[in-house]
Amino acid sequence: MDHWSSLSMGKNVLMERRERADAARNRQAILRAAEELLRRHPPEQVSVERVASAAGVGKGTVFHRFGSRTGLMLELMTERARELEQAVTEGPPPLGPGAGPAERLVAFFAAVAALAARNGNLMAAHEHAMVTRKSAAEQPREANPIYLFWHRHVSELIAERRPDVDAGQIAHMLLGTLHMEPVASQLRAGQYEGLAASFAAIVRGLMGEE
Structure with a gap:
């Protein structure tokens, strides 16, 4: 394996680790936001949109992570x-x-x-x-x-x-x-x-x- 291939693989590994770390942070942020909203609002008012906004992520991120x-x-x-x-x-x-x-x-x-x-x-x-x-x-x-x-x-x-x-x-x-x-x-x-x-x-x- 040449020098440039090694560098490329190293970058890919780092990117994958960052993506996993970002995904884990997003998951916890979404769960915390949902829990906090449920403390303050009736369940029927806690929508995916409100959770996403409170968590600071896009609605698509919530659907991607939780379906x-x-x-x-x-x-x-x-x-x-x-x-x-x-x-x-x-x-x-x-x-x-x-x-x-x-x-x-x-x-x-x-x-x-x-x-x-x-x-x-x-x-x-x-x-x-x-x-x-x-x-x-x-x-x-x-x-x-x-x-x-x-x-x-x-x-x-x-x-x-x-x-x-x-x-x-x-x-x-x-x-x-x-x-x-x-x-x-x-x-x-x-x-x-x-x-x-x-x-x-x-x-x-x-x-x-x-």
Whole structure:
């Protein structure tokens, strides 16, 4: 390889690194802007255009990185849910491994309720984006990675204690209550202690632990 070819390759490597760094900065700027707008405005008012303007990027950059408004909201939700997933898989009991299935399930729904209450506008924005999405190719809520992980975790804990029931169906029913309007409105208002207690009562009854 001659001197000029080496210089050219070196420049290409540097350009690729700068592009990756720029893309990472843009991603964080967009997510921060979306989160800040959701703190100050109703979810339906947080459009891709407003997010792009607040992040200092073009609207095309948002679409290129996240695909759609729904994709942006899902990515932001995923960021918030990642800590919970790590606690479930690697953290201390009762949320993490080491406790009984009923105790872990109670702890999980308490953590989910707290997470939802802290991010009420974000969850509402994601629901709004799902309802108003234009592309039929968008995945339904039940196909997104967060829901899939939550459903698998809940199903496995139920099945461990109650192999006589349809654990997958019951898991859908329990998780589905988070999106019922009376429950969702409480979460948007930051009220989750009562919901956590109600989930605990349902779980203990289901698992046969009074």
